[in-house]
Amino acid sequence: MKSKILILIVLFVNFHTNAQQNTYLDALKLKEIYDEDKTKNIGYFQLINEINFVLSKYKLNLDEFNGNPFLTKDYFPKEKYNSNPKVNGGNVNDPKNLESFQFLNITDSKASVTNQPSWQTLIIRGTSDFLADRFTAELISMATNNSFEKIKELKTVKSLFPKSMQLINEITDKNAETTTYALDFNILKSMVKKDIEEMPKNIPLLVGLNSTQKDFYNIGYQIAMQTKEGSSIQQIIENLSNSNEMINQDLQLALKRLNILSIALQNKQGAATIWVNPSNDLNFLNTKNGKELVARYFYGLLYEQLKDDPIFKPYTENPIQFVEIVQSFGSLFNQLNNTYELLKSKDFNLKTTEDFITYSTNITKSINVFLNTKIINDYLKIDNITFTYLNSFLSIHEAILNKDYQTALMNTYFMLKETMNLEDLRGLTFLSEIAMVEKSEDVRKILESYTQPIGSSSIKRKSSFNISINGYVGLSGGIERAYIDGNRDRGNFGLTAPIGFTISTSDKKRANFSAFFSVIDLGTMVNARFNDAEIETQDVRIEQFFAPGLGIYYNIQKTPISLGLHYSYIKNLKEFTQNNSIVENNFGVGRLNFSVLVDIPFFNIYTH
Numbered sequence: 001m002k003s004k005i006l007i008l009i010v011l012f013v014n015f016h017t018n019a020q021q022n023t024y025l026d027a028l029k030l031k032e033i034y035d036e037d038k039t040k041n042i043g044y045f046q047l048i049n050e051i052n053f054v055l056s057k058y059k060l061n062l063d064e065f066n067g068n069p070f071l072t073k074d075y076f077p078k079e080k081y082n083s084n085p086k087v088n089g090g091n092v093n094d095p096k097n098l099e100s101f102q103f104l105n106i107t108d109s110k111a112s113v114t115n116q117p118s119w120q121t122l123i124i125r126g127t128s129d130f131l132a133d134r135f136t137a138e139l140i141s142m143a144t145n146n147s148f149e150k151i152k153e154l155k156t157v158k159s160l161f162p163k164s165m166q167l168i169n170e171i172t173d174k175n176a177e178t179t180t181y182a183l184d185f186n187i188l189k190s191m192v193k194k195d196i197e198e199m200p201k202n203i204p205l206l207v208g209l210n211s212t213q214k215d216f217y218n219i220g221y222q223i224a225m226q227t228k229e230g231s232s233i234q235q236i237i238e239n240l241s242n243s244n245e246m247i248n249q250d251l252q253l254a255l256k257r258l259n260i261l262s263i264a265l266q267n268k269q270g271a272a273t274i275w276v277n278p279s280n281d282l283n284f285l286n287t288k289n290g291k292e293l294v295a296r297y298f299y300g301l302l303y304e305q306l307k308d309d310p311i312f313k314p315y316t317e318n319p320i321q322f323v324e325i326v327q328s329f330g331s332l333f334n335q336l337n338n339t340y341e342l343l344k345s346k347d348f349n350l351k352t353t354e355d356f357i358t359y360s361t362n363i364t365k366s367i368n369v370f371l372n373t374k375i376i377n378d379y380l381k382i383d384n385i386t387f388t389y390l391n392s393f394l395s396i397h398e399a400i401l402n403k404d405y406q407t408a409l410m411n412t413y414f415m416l417k418e419t420m421n422l423e424d425l426r427g428l429t430f431l432s433e434i435a436m437v438e439k440s441e442d443v444r445k446i447l448e449s450y451t452q453p454i455g456s457s458s459i460k461r462k463s464s465f466n467i468s469i470n471g472y473v474g475l476s477g478g479i480e481r482a483y484i485d486g487n488r489d490r491g492n493f494g495l496t497a498p499i500g501f502t503i504s505t506s507d508k509k510r511a512n513f514s515a516f517f518s519v520i521d522l523g524t525m526v527n528a529r530f531n532d533a534e535i536e537t538q539d540v541r542i543e544q545f546f547a548p549g550l551g552i553y554y555n556i557q558k559t560p561i562s563l564g565l566h567y568s569y570i571k572n573l574k575e576f577t578q579n580n581s582i583v584e585n586n587f588g589v590g591r592l593n594f595s596v597l598v599d600i601p602f603f604n605i606y607t608h
Helices: 023-039 044-056 119-152 155-160 162-171 182-197 199-205 211-229 233-241 249-264 290-306 319-327 330-345 353-372 374-380 386-401 405-415 422-436 440-451 457-462
Strands: 004-010 098-104 465-482 488-496 498-506 512-521 527-529 535-537 546-555 561-578 581-607
Touching: 023 044, 023 249, 023 290, 119 155, 119 162, 119 422, 155 162, 155 199, 155 422, 162 182, 182 199, 182 405, 182 422, 199 211, 199 386, 199 405, 211 233, 211 353, 211 386, 233 249, 233 330, 233 353, 249 290, 249 330, 249 353, 249 374, 290 319, 330 353, 353 374, 353 386, 386 405, 405 422, 422 440, 457 465, 457 498, 457 512, 457 546, 457 581, 465 512, 465 561, 488 581, 498 546, 512 561, 546 581
Parallel strands: none
Antiparallel strands: 004 098, 465 488, 465 498, 465 581, 488 527, 498 512, 512 546, 535 561, 546 561, 561 581
16 A cells, blocks of 8 residues: 655756746845845945846846836845945855655555255256256357447447457457457456556547547646656646647646746745745835835736736736736635645655545646636636536546546546447446456356346337347246147146247337247246146156247236237147056147236347
8 A cells, every 4th residue: 555755846946947937036035135235235246246147037137127017226226336346246046945745656455955856857957057057158148249249339438448448359359269258357357447547548538529628638637647646736737837738729828827827936945835825925015125025026027927928918017907917816826835735734645545636636626726717717718617627537536546436437427428328328337347346256247237137128118129039937828739649628827937039019109019939938847737637747858848839929018018829839748647557658738828928038139
C-alpha cells in the first residue's frame, strides 16, 4: 500500500518567460529598495540598477513606463546629489517557495448415503448428467460468442476497451484454429481490468464527443494522472497551461492566464500562505506607505504582463477596473491555499485512496472556480452543463481508484449517454461483471446469466419473428396411443418438460403463436396412463427421454404462459403384461396433448 515519493515543489521563480513572473515578490523587492533609500546610505546609481533589474523583466525602466497607469517616477527613489557615486551593481536573488512533501502511489490493497443404485441406473444418470452439462456448456459457449459478437459492434465500447477487444477478436475469430478455454476468460478478466484502469485516458479520444467535452475530459485526465504521479499544485497548473491536447484555443489561453496569475501571486518564503489573495492583501490608495505601495508596484508590473492580453485588455483602460478584475480571483486563491493546507495537514504524506481522491477533488475545484470567475466565464461562454464535465470525470476516476468497476462503468454510461445507447450499457455491464469476479466458477454464472436473462420469453412476444432454442415446463394431458397390435388409446396426464426449437410470429394485433419442434422431454417418465393396468412404463433408459414432436402454442401477452397442442413420439417407453407376464416390451407411444406451459427460452437464434 505504502510507497513514498519525495517531491520538491519548486515554485518556478527564475525559469519563466516575461509573461510569467513572480510579480508579488518583485513588488516586495521594489518596496524593499524604496525603504532602503530612506533608511540606508546607499548610492543612487546602485538603487537605480536594482530597480531597473526588476523592471527589465517587464520590459520597463525608470525612464520609460510605456504609459503604465500605476507606475511613475513619483513612486521611486529620487536622486541625491551628495550620494556615493560608486556603483555596486544589482543582483536580485528571488526567493523560492519550497513545498517538500511525500506522496503515495495508490496500489492495490487487496487487498463444500443413500442406498446404492444399480449399475444401469448409475450409467443412465451419469450419461444424463453429462449430456445436461454438455448441453448447458455448449449453450453458454454459443451465448458467449453471440455476446462477444454484439460487443464487437459497439464502437464506444471498442474505444474504451482496446485490449479486451483485441482478445475478444481472437476468441471469436472464425478462421482461428483454436478453442475457447476457461483460461481465455481469466485473461479477459485481466484485460478488462486493465482497460478500466486506463479508461480516463481513452475517454477524451472517443468519437462522437464535441470539442468542449474532449477538452474538459482531457483536463480531468491530466489532473488524475498528475496527482497520481505526485505533481505539486503549481506543477499541475503549469502543465495544464502548456498542454498541446486542447482543441479550444480560447480555453488554452485561459489556462495560460491561470498560470500567469498563479505564479504572479506566489507569496514570499515563510509566509502564512503559499499564494497572496489580491482581494485581501493587495488593496491600495494613492499613498506611498506600506502595503499600498507594494500593491501599486504589483498591479503596475502585472499590468505590463496583461495589457495586450485578449482576455484582460478590455479592462486595462481603467486602472480601478483592472484592480477589481484581478481581485475577483480572490476565491481562486483561497481555494488554492486551502488545497495546500490540506496537503500540509497530511504532512504531505498521502496514505489512503481517500486522501488521494480528496487532493484530486480540490485541484478540480480550483479549476472550476477559476473558470467560473466572471471575466473568464464571459470570455469562454461556459454553460452550466459544461461545469459538470470535470466533476463527472472525477467520479469515474474515484470509482476506479476504489476498484469499484461497476460504478465506474455506470458513471461512464451516464456521463456519455448522449453518445451511447442501451446496447452499450449492456456491453459495459457484461465487461464490468467479468472484471469483478473473484472465482473461476463465477465466470460461468455470469455467462449463464447472459445465455438468456429472466423474462426473455417476452422477446418472442414483442417480436414479429423469432427463432430460439426453447424449453417448456408445465402440465399436459390428452390421448396416448400405445403402438402394439390394436393400437390401444387411453387418456394421460402429467408433467412435461420438452426442449427443442421454437419459431414464433406475431401479427399487427400482437397475436403471438409458436411452432415448437421438440427433441427431448424430461417429463416422459412422470406422465400417467389412465385405466390401463396392462401397459406399464419400463425401467429407465436413455432413449426414453428422446421425444421428437411438433406443437402449436398460443403465447399469452405480458406473461410467460403458453397454451396449445403438442404431439410427440417416445420410443421403447412401455411394456405389455398379461397375468404378470411380459407379452411385449420395448414399444413406443404417441401423445397428443393439450398443455399449459411456462415458456423458458434458452437462447435466441434470430429476432426481427
